[in-house]
Amino acid sequence: MKLDATSNAASFAPPSERYDVAVVGAGTAGCAEALAAARRGARVLLADENPLAAGLIGLDVPLRYGGRATSAVQTPARMVERIAAATPLLAEAFDAGIDVRLGTCVWGAWLPAPASRALPGRLLGLADETGSWLAGFDELVVAAGARDLAIGFAGAELPGVVGACGFASLLQRYGAFAGRVLTVIGGGALAADCVALARANGLRVAAVVDLAAAPSAALAAVEDMRMLSGHVPLRAVGGADGVSALVAADVAGGEPKTIACDTVVLAVGVVPMVEIPAVLGCRMTFDAGRGGHVPVLSADGRSSLDMVRVVGDAAGVACDQDMLAWMQALHATGGAEVPACLCEEVSRGDLLGVRPPRYLGAGPAPQPPVDPGGAPNPDHIKRLTRAGMGVCQGRRCREQVAALLALDSGRPAGAIPLASYRMPLRPLPLHLLAPAEEPEGMQENWRIWFDIPSMFTDHRDIPVGDEA
């Protein structure tokens, strides 16, 4: 049978690279997985997006770097050296014959499916600073780690508001952290770790701002640091150079406190990087104790899709803070004008009121979507408000948006569906995504729409005679 030449039947050549096992993320968990697979005799890819392109760091992708990277991040060779030095297992991986690709992100993952039958097997989309390509795989291990849980307050868009992961990455991985005096937000183990990391690196922690009424034992034991229990950030103050102070609100209604600092570290929690399992269609579940929406996994990390395993922090991160309680306090003290989505400038009030986006001006009336019943769906709300549709691909807002929708509808956090992830999983430039070569015939057979000439025939030229 002939196939429609303008269909996608011949659109995908077999990839030039094939691996038995592809591991995404070269942290401790990823390296261990890659080495174990190599010992079994598998042909292994170990890809890690670090060192990141400076452009992505500037966009807070995938972590919240908050404009506090030094110019050292613009020297990729130095960054590769640092990463190799900081990860001894990488040397082992090289020696074991593993195909180690640093500075290489996995921006796509596809499986053949009933509605996608043209793919030549299971594919990953990879990219480095020079281009993008596809690789085939049999098994995939996602060891992508965790990213920052962003919380919002006035001025959170200023340079100097960083996430705990972004902070640790710049400081430890890259040796490229530009801040000196920190305020840390959070009261759990993550905040305590950030304080310890900062102090071990000679940075000053001016204060910890914590929602809980009393500090944890770990934080209470820290000397020479202001502990603002029962407080949440109210606004960051600063200018073009970024934060110069943080004003913290007393949730009990007392006077706000001002803390001089050049960096605010968001350390309420972290979020497992679940975008690859999510786009592949792995079954997901909400587990607050694992950091939110996470893949359903067996004891050995196998997802609902047999060929996909998820390990390390990407499988879930213990969380000792209540995101909804934080969001409630932030909203109660900060108000509706605080941005919920920084890229698209959607305030909390805009979001909850389902106000049309700002580019439409003041004219149109806000109106919620036609109610399908059930919990509010962030995918539904984003189409009307644009919250989450910006260049950071929702990383700085999706958890806040979900928490606000949960609070506003009086539902638990887990009732709000996971907003869709879409590929490319990193915001990559057109020229970088573009393939240098295409399958034979693609250019010749490329049509703007279907190749059905009568579709675009002037209706007056179509005979209708006999049936009239």
Add this chain to the structure above:
Amino acid sequence: MAVPGGDVVVIGGGATGLSAAWWLAREGLRVVVLERGLVGWEASGRNGGGCTHPFSPLFREEQRLWPQMDDLLGHPTEWRPNRIVMADTESELAEMEADCRAAARDGFHAEMLTPQQLHELVPIAGPDKAGGAFWHFGGHANPQRTVQAYAWAIQALGGRIVQHTDVTGFELSGGRVTAVVSAAGTFGCDAVVVAAGPQTGVLAGWLGVHLPVTPARAEIIVTEPLPLMAHGGINSTELYGRQTLRGNLVYGGGPHEWLPPADLGRDRPTTPLVRNLAKRLARMFPGAAHARVLRHWAGVIENTPDGRPVIERLPEPDNAVVATMSSVGFGLSPATGHAICDLVLRGRCDFADLRSLRLARFANLPADWRERRGWVPPDGTGTA
């Protein structure tokens, strides 16, 4: 024939069904829209947003209505007039003239653009194009806002929209549909409109009518926002789409995947085609080659054997109207809804000649029409 105050059930909450329901509600009928998912969640909410179809018998009505739609619906559709088409070569330029000729027959005109004029209108296109044309007709709108605007307008007129509800059958009596059976209960009706996109063929089959369609999946990419151009509706010969009012470039085109006609799932997977789309968008707009791709999505549309719509009130059951727009539905939807409304109320459409859209043209269609055209899934399986 339905009358004001009567009950009409519209199956399908896409642009076509919603527009039909809105027109019917304006005429005083009590409408219920049954949607298996969310309104506008399928191809109606995820397309290029073009409103420029000079080859269609509904073109004139499309052009008449769009400038009024914001006011009529009471919500912004983000409609903007005019289209620009660009060509890399002289022969491409010549191909574009067919659309202009068709539009001219309806009294619309286009002007050719020199490379310099084109560069001024579309700075990111670069100076190397062979030329282009500026169409003083057509336009584009935001599909997502438009489908919600239809839905809100229906509700404001007292219509009901029932989402997450599959239709499971019809009750027929005396040559008429008396009720639509759904997961949310049975809805009695004086008339029914089937405008269910890729599902339309299956639903028509339940009414005893053979309506041949084949579904296909197509893909679109979206970039980060760029500075707004004076006219956002710009096509090349390879890609269709627009710059949104926010500034994003939204463009699709190229290979589609034919899907099995039965057993349509709800997955809308994308593929690595994003790279080939990116390549062509960078070529179309060299000045935007640095723009970052933020997302990529797929939608499912259906095609009839000749790629043209079916809009018809059936001889039997004679209170049923079936409509498929054959993969070109969003932009024409204001006019399509009007035509469907006329068919429901009066049995005929007075403002457009719909004879070329009748089902009778497929009366002698061979059973293996899909295979003959190669409209089968890439692995050659799954045809019914």
